[in-house]
Amino acid sequence: MSEGSLGLSIGQLLRDVLKERSLSMRKLSELTDIDTSTISRIINDKRKATLDHLEKFASILEIPLAKLLQAAGYPVDHKHTIRSDxxxxxxxxxxxxxxxxxxxxxxxxxxxxxxxxxxxxxxxxxxxxxxxxxxxxxxxxxxxxxxxxxxxxxxxxxxxxxxxxxxxxxxxxxxxxxxxxxxxxxxxxxxxxxxxxxxxxxxxxxxxxxx
Known part of the structure; x- marks a missing residue:
């Protein structure tokens, strides 16, 4: 997949969540203030979701932002650490x-x-x-x-x-x-x-x- 995630693409992930929660793309558009056509292109893997899109999806759908970022192909370094000092x-x-x-x-x-x-x-x-x-x-x-x-x-x-x-x-x-x-x-x-x-x-x- 072009997104390079270890699991689902961002489109498939969103499709599964919307189906599970009986939400339409139009309703998601209303909740996130993202144009329905934009959501459709993201869900069909025809355009890359921006960071702003992903933050809104995370907030409305209550999905960890890191999971969405990974599915969308953004670099996610879970091993990054900062010392106690x-x-x-x-x-x-x-x-x-x-x-x-x-x-x-x-x-x-x-x-x-x-x-x-x-x-x-x-x-x-x-x-x-x-x-x-x-x-x-x-x-x-x-x-x-x-x-x-x-x-x-x-x-x-x-x-x-x-x-x-x-x-x-x-x-x-x-x-x-x-x-x-x-x-x-x-x-x-x-x-x-x-x-x-x-x-x-x-x-x-x-x-x-x-x-």
Whole structure:
């Protein structure tokens, strides 16, 4: 197959999912705001799905983005890892990756985290984390070496067995992961979650200093 996936092509994958869920291409078009003719060409393997298409399919159909990317022929490196000593390694990736915006910096991620601190302390903010975390995690499809850490932070947040300041730090990192306002769009695989990994590391570093 031209897509080069190890299993189904993106067209066959989408056909199977739509059939399983009794969804028409027209309905998928309404849900994703992607033209029906475009969806038809993708499903019939007559055009390549863009990253924007795949992100919308992943969100609406609740399919791991990584699975769609692989089926569509995008490079997926599940073995990519980042060392626990993030500060040097992540900044190196920020400095050297050609796919990243020149505006990305640890300082900008920190600023975004700070902006979430007040929201974390509201009922709406807490509920956003509790109700939306699993959906976002599923959408991420287990992508990124920070996944175990973000799960651990969520567990600590739900237990509420930490100091108020630490709870705010944890909640800010979780909101950064959940809210779709990233410095790097999440669909830019596999660096799309790099800024989320930076946010997790910043929170972890603060928590370590507070112990």
């Amino acid at each position: 993030y500060d040097e390694t992540i900044q190196h990736l920020v400095n050297t990756s050609e796919l990243l915006s020149a505006d990305l910096s640890i300082e900008k991620v920190q600023l975004q985290l700070t902006s979430y601190e007040a929201y974390v302390q509201t009922t709406e903010g807490r509920n956003r984390i509790l109700y939306d975390f699993d959906k976002k995690l599923k959408q991420a499809g287990g992508v990124g070496p920070f996944i175990d850490q973000i799960k651990d932070l969520f567990t600590r947040f739900t237990m509420q067995d930490v100091a108020k300041r630490d709870l705010t730090v944890i909640g800010s990192a979780l909101l950064y992961f959940i809210v779709p306002v990233d410095i790097i769009p999440d669909y830019i695989f596999a660096v799309g979650y790099l800024d989320d990994a930076i946010a997790v590391q910043i929170a972890s570093s603060v928590l370590t200093r507070n112990t």
